[in-house]
Amino acid sequence: MIDKIKNIYYNIKDGIENLINWIPIIWNDRDFDHAYFHIIMLHKLKNMEKFFRSDCAYSVNAIKDADNIKYTINLLERIVNNDYTQEALKPFYEKYPDYKFEFEFEPCSDNPNFYRLIDDKTEDQKELLSICYKNADELEKKDLDELYKYLREHIEEWWD
Numbered sequence: 001m002i003d004k005i006k007n008i009y010y011n012i013k014d015g016i017e018n019l020i021n022w023i024p025i026i027w028n029d030r031d032f033d034h035a036y037f038h039i040i041m042l043h044k045l046k047n048m049e050k051f052f053r054s055d056c057a058y059s060v061n062a063i064k065d066a067d068n069i070k071y072t073i074n075l076l077e078r079i080v081n082n083d084y085t086q087e088a089l090k091p092f093y094e095k096y097p098d099y100k101f102e103f104e105f106e107p108c109s110d111n112p113n114f115y116r117l118i119d120d121k122t123e124d125q126k127e128l129l130s131i132c133y134k135n136a137d138e139l140e141k142k143d144l145d146e147l148y149k150y151l152r153e154h155i156e157e158w159w160d
Helices: 002-028 034-053 062-081 084-088 090-095 123-157
Strands: 104-107 115-118
Touching: 002 034, 034 062, 062 123, 084 090, 084 123, 090 123
Parallel strands: none
Antiparallel strands: 104 115
């Protein structure tokens, strides 16, 4: 009977702690973008890493598992931060160090209620930008492939 009461107590205590821990993540979650899925996964993995590094973990491989989870967290943080474009644009800025990405619009001649984006880039700049953006997509895809491959290979090891 005492064990049942202890279990109820700890279930309620842990449940309340979980609610408090997850409220900011769930509050900001939206269903229209895959990025939110990665934010939820990132939060979960950070919690798991913290657990496996704590004194509460009993697994012989707890630190190794925490290190593997940390590797996954690093991948996810790159994906969530989405800095691929900045990295991929380095060749563009090396070639055009003074170029400023500014958006200008002008009224459409056939409908004054609409505006058209003025594109002031040269053909060479457009071509280089296209290559840079393609490289950014490839960098992100590489990290996504590595993330899901790593999860597939290791996630079932992360239990205590």
